[in-house]
Amino acid sequence: xxxxxxxxxxxxxxxxxxxxxxxxLAISTAVxxxxxxxxxxxxxxxxxxxxxxxxxxxxxxxxxxxLPKLEVVSQVCGSAFLAYLAYKIYSAPxxxxxxxxxxxxxxxxxxLTQLLNPKAWLVAMSGVSLYVIGQLDQQxxxxxxxxxxxxxxxxxxxxxxxxxxxxxxxLATPSxxxxxxxxxxxxxxxxxxxxxx
Numbered sequence: 362x363x364x365x366x367x368x369x370x371x372x373x374x375x376x377x378x379x380x381x382x383x384x385x386l387a388i389s390t391a392v393x394x395x396x397x398x399x400x401x402x403x404x405x406x407x408x409x410x411x412x413x414x415x416x417x418x419x420x421x422x423x424x425x426x427x428l429p430k431l432e433v434v435s436q437v438c439g440s441a442f443l444a445y446l447a448y449k450i451y452s453a454p455x456x457x458x459x460x461x462x463x464x465x466x467x468x469x470x471x472x473l474t475q476l477l478n479p480k481a482w483l484v485a486m487s488g489v490s491l492y493v494i495g496q497l498d499q500q501x502x503x504x505x506x507x508x509x510x511x512x513x514x515x516x517x518x519x520x521x522x523x524x525x526x527x528x529x530x531x532l533a534t535p536s537x538x539x540x541x542x543x544x545x546x547x548x549x550x551x552x553x554x555x556x557x558x
Contacts, residue, residue, distance in 0.1 A: 391525025
């Protein structure tokens with residue numbers, strides 16, 4: 362196997378599996394809405410991340426001029442959306458909701474959260490600068506890195522969703538659910554604050 366490909370896989374998996382807003386949302390979705398919605402979230406977030414990687418590679422040179430302005434706008438929009446998600450997690454009902462009452466939104470939550478996730482953009486741009494820019498066939502390298510990132514994101518975020526399913530068994534009482542929701546919300550807000558401090 363090519364050394365660059367091995368490095369791509371390692372980089373992409375570490376970027377996908379390390380704690381971040383999408384991973385925290387994957388746990389919460391699995392606990393509160395079950396594995397079907399968690400799977401939708403994982404797929405939505407992974408497809409969105411692959412798009413982020415592809416756009417980063419395709420537009421990196423154009424972004425270079427606008428990056429300082431774009432970075433601030435992305436951080437403000439992403440932070441506001443993630444703070445809203447943290448509030449929704451914090452104030453989520455603590456009793457098991459009948460599946461018919463849940464507004465199914467796993468796919469769109471994953472898609473939008475990942476698209477607005479500053480961590481996703483920073484990891485994607487870092488990876489593109491390492492594994493795409495400067496390669497002999499940059500378009501081919503970008504397609505390979507995008508595919509690797511998609512698979513790594515499915516695996517990485519999927520691990521967090523599975524963890525959420527495992528935790529579901531331990532969160533049988535409303536008090537444990539409330540504590541879990543609040544810890545997840547605070548953790549999400551902490552990950553947002555890391556962008557600014």
